[in-house]
Amino acid sequence: MWAYAGRRLLLAVPTLLGASIIVFAMVHLAPGDPIAAVMPAESSQAEIEATKRAYGFDKPLPVQYLVWLGRVVRGDLGRSIATRRPVILDVRDSLANSLVLALSSSAVSFGLGIGLGLLAAFRQGRALDKVASAVAIVGVSVPHYWAGIILIIVFSVQLNWLPAMGAADGGGPLEYLRHMALPTVALSLIPLGVITRVVRSAALDILNQEFVLALRARGLAARRVFTHVVTNAAPQIFTVLGLQFGFQLGGSVLVEAVFSWPGTGYLLNLAIFQRDIPVLQGVILVLATFFVLLNLGVDLLQTLVDPRIARH
Amino acid sequence: MAIAGALPHDLEPVAGAPMSYWRTVGWRLAHDRMTLVAGTALTLIVLSAVLAPWLAPFDPDAGSIRLRLAPVGAPAHLLGTDEQGRDMLSRLLWGGRMTLVAALTPVLVGLGLGTGLGVLAGYVGGLTNTLVMRTMDIFYAFPAVLLAIAISGALGPGLANTLIALSIVFVPRVVRVAESATVQVKGLEYIAAARASGSGVGPILRHHLLANVLGPILVFASTQVSLSIILAAGLSFLGLGVTPPAAEWGLMLNTLRQSIYVNAVVPALPGLAIFVTSMAFNLLADGLRDAMEIRS
Amino acid sequence: MRKHFPLRGGVLQRPYAWVRAVDGVSFDVHATETLGIVGESGCGKSTLARLLLRLIEADAGSLTFGGEDVHRASPARLKRLRRDMQLVFQDPYASLNPRLTMEDAVAFSLLVHGTPRGEARERARVLLGRVGLDPRLYGRRYAHELSGGQRQRVNIARALVLDPKLLVLDEPVSALDKSVQAQVLNLLQDLKEERALTYVFISHDLNVIEYVSSRVLVMYLGEVVESGTADALAQSPKHPYTQALFASAPSLDPDRRLDRPPLAGDPPNAIDPPSGCRFRTRCPFAMPRCGDAPPALRPVAATHDVACYLYEAAVPEGAGRRE
Numbered sequence: 044m045w046a047y048a049g050r051r052l053l054l055a056v057p058t059l060l061g062a063s064i065i066v067f068a069m070v071h072l073a074p075g076d077p078i079a080a081v082m083p084a085e086s087s088q089a090e091i092e093a094t095k096r097a098y099g100f101d102k103p104l105p106v107q108y109l110v111w112l113g114r115v116v117r118g119d120l121g122r123s124i125a126t127r128r129p130v131i132l133d134v135r136d137s138l139a140n141s142l143v144l145a146l147s148s149s150a151v152s153f154g155l156g157i158g159l160g161l162l163a164a165f166r167q168g169r170a171l172d173k174v175a176s177a178v179a180i181v182g183v184s185v186p187h188y189w190a191g192i193i194l195i196i197v198f199s200v201q202l203n204w205l206p207a208m209g210a211a212d213g214g215g216p217l218e219y220l221r222h223m224a225l226p227t228v229a230l231s232l233i234p235l236g237v238i239t240r241v242v243r244s245a246a247l248d249i250l251n252q253e254f255v256l257a258l259r260a261r262g263l264a265a266r267r268v269f270t271h272v273v274t275n276a277a278p279q280i281f282t283v284l285g286l287q288f289g290f291q292l293g294g295s296v297l298v299e300a301v302f303s304w305p306g307t308g309y310l311l312n313l314a315i316f317q318r319d320i321p322v323l324q325g326v327i328l329v330l331a332t333f334f335v336l337l338n339l340g341v342d343l344l345q346t347l348v349d350p351r352i353a354r355h
Numbered sequence: 356m357a358i359a360g361a362l363p364h365d366l367e368p369v370a371g372a373p374m375s376y377w378r379t380v381g382w383r384l385a386h387d388r389m390t391l392v393a394g395t396a397l398t399l400i401v402l403s404a405v406l407a408p409w410l411a412p413f414d415p416d417a418g419s420i421r422l423r424l425a426p427v428g429a430p431a432h433l434l435g436t437d438e439q440g441r442d443m444l445s446r447l448l449w450g451g452r453m454t455l456v457a458a459l460t461p462v463l464v465g466l467g468l469g470t471g472l473g474v475l476a477g478y479v480g481g482l483t484n485t486l487v488m489r490t491m492d493i494f495y496a497f498p499a500v501l502l503a504i505a506i507s508g509a510l511g512p513g514l515a516n517t518l519i520a521l522s523i524v525f526v527p528r529v530v531r532v533a534e535s536a537t538v539q540v541k542g543l544e545y546i547a548a549a550r551a552s553g554s555g556v557g558p559i560l561r562h563h564l565l566a567n568v569l570g571p572i573l574v575f576a577s578t579q580v581s582l583s584i585i586l587a588a589g590l591s592f593l594g595l596g597v598t599p600p601a602a603e604w605g606l607m608l609n610t611l612r613q614s615i616y617v618n619a620v621v622p623a624l625p626g627l628a629i630f631v632t633s634m635a636f637n638l639l640a641d642g643l644r645d646a647m648e649i650r651s
Numbered sequence: 652m653r654k655h656f657p658l659r660g661g662v663l664q665r666p667y668a669w670v671r672a673v674d675g676v677s678f679d680v681h682a683t684e685t686l687g688i689v690g691e692s693g694c695g696k697s698t699l700a701r702l703l704l705r706l707i708e709a710d711a712g713s714l715t716f717g718g719e720d721v722h723r724a725s726p727a728r729l730k731r732l733r734r735d736m737q738l739v740f741q742d743p744y745a746s747l748n749p750r751l752t753m754e755d756a757v758a759f760s761l762l763v764h765g766t767p768r769g770e771a772r773e774r775a776r777v778l779l780g781r782v783g784l785d786p787r788l789y790g791r792r793y794a795h796e797l798s799g800g801q802r803q804r805v806n807i808a809r810a811l812v813l814d815p816k817l818l819v820l821d822e823p824v825s826a827l828d829k830s831v832q833a834q835v836l837n838l839l840q841d842l843k844e845e846r847a848l849t850y851v852f853i854s855h856d857l858n859v860i861e862y863v864s865s866r867v868l869v870m871y872l873g874e875v876v877e878s879g880t881a882d883a884l885a886q887s888p889k890h891p892y893t894q895a896l897f898a899s900a901p902s903l904d905p906d907r908r909l910d911r912p913p914l915a916g917d918p919p920n921a922i923d924p925p926s927g928c929r930f931r932t933r934c935p936f937a938m939p940r941c942g943d944a945p946p947a948l949r950p951v952a953a954t955h956d957v958a959c960y961l962y963e964a965a966v967p968e969g970a971g972r973r974e
Binding site for chain 1: 496499508509625633
């Protein structure tokens, strides 16, 4: 178990380094002079010289990368072109908002998805199963940014029940929750579809195995059979929950853009719009790190749930 | 017949040429109601996109200020007009062209490159495998949406950049599937038998390996099309895809978003088109997956 | 001949142990004979089969076929050599490509060696007929439409289509029902006589081995412990392991019932085999010296060798067998 955990941790290091290379390369992917990608157009000559030295733009690429990595590891993600604020501050503030949104949307999608998936598996072929299948296919097919717009049209424009934009700065906790409702629903649609699907098929796989048949033949109560099925399907369900949480944190750009929710996605969108490469880099690096660590955590938790994995 | 056992009323076959594998798959697809509906819808969507220049009643880029945001069913404008008074039907037809190209190309690139790399890594194994697979792992450090936005955000807007960004999303995914399918098939005894017959790597790959890994890869790729549609339209929704005034579903959704207070139905139409197309691809992928399972 | 497999693990995936699948096995096969190789599952029989055809590379040792060193043959020579030696696999399900029709599966080997497609198909169909599958009925079928016995017939046809001299049969009937086993075994016997084939027949089933073989090798944990003619082994098995195998094989002949209990327990694992004689941990006659060094294979009769210290000083008859 501990050997596996150590191995898995070590494997995450090259992945993170690789991700950092991609993020580093973004400055050079951007068309034009890399200096222009990280500096406001109206910068003075002295400022430009200072930035050149700080980034090491006159040195070969591998050296530039190491210089940049050294700064990143110390928490220096550069300064925003638009606001001249340190990127790390912007990212920190927005990450909190994104986390809140990801958690609430996870609560919705995990709860509904697992419940619906299990119910569908145990009622295979019946009406409820059909409903679950429909939810699943709609969930994985719907462009969630469009669903967000529809929600705004219905609940904000037509019914005028819920606010459409922002996060209600200084409006109190209730106002914050009211602002969170629509983005939460929009963001939970895709994970809801995916989770319903995976949970249903994982539970069905177990239900169709001989040992469950044996349990039923022994006259075990339905509730005990249910427990058996859930514990056996747990590892597979766990994996999908981990991935989907990552999606809700890192993939919320489009939803946050629709609702102007001041999270990382909104910041990213703003950065793209303003061609603010340092902010773009910072947000993506932080989210990727989060995602890798999340996957790592899920993997390790899984070895606790399913001891077969570590031995594998 | 090859589908013996899958059919309730089929008798034990006695003689006659059985259907080849792909004909069986085709037969099953044609007999699945959901697949038929989805297939028909897709055919119509693709046809309307291809034939847009002939079908569209108006020039998609020509607007008229007086006719802004006409409702659905307005005279001459069946689906209304957008915020610049351009005919929605014409723009939806033309937009489908763009969205489909932007979504299908990356999946095809992923299918080609990903299969090549994955089969190579799986069949050769060893250091090659480690190198290829660890590199692919790096791209898995990002959720798909984030990776696409990161790359096209850095590259800047434009159709070409969208295609590059989305291809980078799909290649590693196909590589993973192709590699694991290859490793699995490679260990089977019929590959050993082919080697024992003195066959070189070429014929083994062609006749024994590819024929057996292509199925799962194809099924996987088909499930990715709908994601690709959502992402491609999503990129232009963020202003990263095709540039205005070109018609593209995601971009149309973006520009019409400001008009929901004036007209609630017309701004929803481009998204509905994305939704229906993506769902049709998903249903078709499901049908394909079921049809390609070998039942004995 | 020797083959050890690495077991990898840990952070750096360095091999931490070696599975000694085949260790110091050495034997001759004479033309047109059937050499039976018998042993429990996991004793290295399948590894040996793959080594014989050079489907995996040996760590050490040599293999000579018709005067040619198979393990040093160039790729071109190897391709030529493979026409003469073929393998029939154990698993009738994994050994046929699900995407090929039966005639294409059989014809593939011919195509590899440059036979034109039409002729290859024709020869495949003839051979399918010979192994008892009407080509008009089965030629265009796929593997999943055939029963286990039928698939094994196709496997045999595929192995024979290149007109090999040597056929290595790796548990060819183990996955089949008893009644089907007999049919396939009889087919193999007929084919052997018809085509003057040489068989290396690998099985865990002593009854099958006794039925088909002229000479038998008994393997235990990757090593040969006894070899001799099938009759000699059946009449007077020497090695305690061979005796145990005979004791556990059901026999209807009251004269062949033994008073010795059959083998107890599982074989030790091949990663860390016991020192000296590998069988000593389960041997009822184990002596202190058995742990010191492995006993060598020594003759006890003209065509009968055994690797056991019980026979080192020409110990007379009767280590366990009641005549």
